[in-house]
Amino acid sequence: MNDAAPQNHDISRRDVLWTAGAAGAGIGIGGLGTGSASAAEQAAQAPAQPQEVPAPKRQGLTMIGVPFQRRSTVRVGLIGLGNRGGSMIDLYLAVPGVRVVALCDPVKAKAESAAAKVVAAGQPAPAVYANGDHDYEQLLGRHDIDFVHIATPWDSHFDITKAALLNGVHAGVECPASMRMDQLWELVDLSERTRRHCMQLENCCYGRNEMRVLRMAHAGKFGELLHGAGAYIHDLRGLMFDPKYYEGPWRRLWHTRLRGDLYPTHGFGPVANYMDVNRGDRVVSIVSVGTPALGLAEYREAHMPAGDPSFKESYIESDRTISLVRTAKGRVIRLEHDVSTPHPYSRINSLGGTKGVFEDYPERIYIEPDHHDDNWGDFSKYTDWDHWLWKEHANPPGGHGGMDYMLVFRTMQCMRLGLVPDFDVYDAATWSAPVPLSHLSLKANGAPQQIPDFTRGDWHRSRPGMDSEKPSEA
Structure with a gap:
């Protein structure tokens, strides 16, 4: 079977979907061409540099330089407990001053296994949310979560992060934050309006x-x-x-x-x-x-x-x-x-x-x-x-050579001490x-x-x- 060319895929429609709001986001898509000229002519007419388009009007205040509220204990929720989230929970349990209070995954066995780790670490049993793909909404509706770690498939990152910010929870989302430009702008606006940080959990x-x-x-x-x-x-x-x-x-x-x-x-x-x-x-x-x-x-x-x-x-x-x-x-x-x-x-x-x-x-x-x-x-x-x-933690626990632990330790440290995130x-x-x-x-x-x-x-x-x-x- 020759799969070099797409079959039964409406690519033009997807271009619109995944770049929705392009003009408002200042992308400049004029080089794509919409007239009757050939593809070669359109390419030849493409500008050497994209045209600058103003950013959308700011709806809130900048989050640059905004510190976390200082707290003695950081209460954490984890959404998505597969390969990534299931390994990260061990690192949150290894950092002093962190309590894992809630877990969510549509696969109940994974949520229960993660909950057992929390209890084994000497913490109270966390609340478990495993009632379908949208049970994260119940987790985020709680009033005892300061930070949520989102480790779910890419197409759900935006919806869950948005729900976290709207519920007053600082959000850490695995990579990438979103696959769409309009959603990236919306996350910026939501962070500024809600005064909650939205962090790309880039361990590298x-x-x-x-x-x-x-x-x-x-x-x-x-x-x-x-x-x-x-x-x-x-x-x-x-x-x-x-x-x-x-x-x-x-x-x-x-x-x-x-x-x-x-x-x-x-x-x-x-x-x-x-x-x-x-x-x-x-x-x-x-x-x-x-x-x-x-x-x-x-x-x-x-x-x-x-x-x-x-x-x-x-x-x-x-x-x-x-x-x-x-x-x-x-x-x-x-x-x-x-x-x-x-x-x-x-x-x-x-x-x-x-x-x-x-x-x-x-x-x-x-x-x-x-x-x-x-x-x-x-x-x-x-x-x-x-x-x-790295001088303080020469042999950190966890995977990827220790960078995962450094990410968790430093993020939790900034929250405990009321610092500006990195x-x-x-x-x-x-x-x-x-x-x-x-x-x-x-x-x-x-x-x-x-x-x-x-x-x-x-x-x-x-x-x-x-x-x-x-x-x-x-």
Whole structure:
């Protein structure tokens, strides 16, 4: 079966769905073409840069610099207890000053298993909500939850996050925050109106290498920053066809809906932090190109039995998507996405400036005056530049090399001590924006798309972010 071309999919209608409100969001879709000109003529007429469109009028006050209310105990709810949420609960239970009060998952056995962990950790039994896909509404209606961790399939992220904010609960949502531009704007507006933080729970920002490079970059070790790159390159073919791992085909089905970068935040978030995006610089445009969509169909032919429901699916998601993001200061960020072909895991994670460069996978560094003769240096010799979190927690528990624990520990610390979070709703919207915008760029033959200024002009303000000072526990 040839699945290179979509079958029985109304792609034009989906373009409208997933980029709804594009003009109001300042995307600029004129390059798509709506007249009778040929595709080649439309591409030739596409502007060199997208036209600037004003951001929607602010409905509330900015959330930049807004601290959490200080509290001695943070009361947490978790929604979604599959592979991700089921592992994160252990980390919340490992952080002092945190109480898990409520759990939600439509699979009752998973909710009950997570509840047993809470009791085993010596905490009171949490309330369990397992009555269908919308029982999270009952959880969020409680009056004893300060923070909710949302670890559900992507298409539910927006609805659950919106419900949390409207119920006065600070929301932490797994990646990406939303797949649609209009919803990203709505999350910004809701956070500002409700005065509750909406955070993209980007664990890769808390990786040891990422935090070390961040501190070195901010100290000028790479000179003036020029370029960076981040990616999500991970062979997920087997997992996407495993009905138990993702509990159905929800992740694979996104490959039948969009062509662009479905999962940009793991690579984008750390590089944005290096470059102080939304804190003195901002991203202004994105250009994307992509390969044919062949990998999933080939894997299906080789590994799935005849008659499997997946043979009804037509994949359009590019096997490899490459995007170039430009910042207001003229810097360039390269983003890549590939989960459909054989490749060792990589987030690329590179940063270059006028004094040198760092590249990950494998980690290596070359900066002046430390290195010369075109020989890479040993990054392990730069441990003095480790962030204070990694100096205090050298062997953190949990998966992904400890970055998950650092994310939970630091978020809960900010809430207990009444600090400003390391990142906010503007970062969540910015890091997730490549999902719909890369799709638009691909549909427009690589025409650049404007990335909105979700801060509405406040990006000019220099302010702290991930490179935080160690707080006093007093």
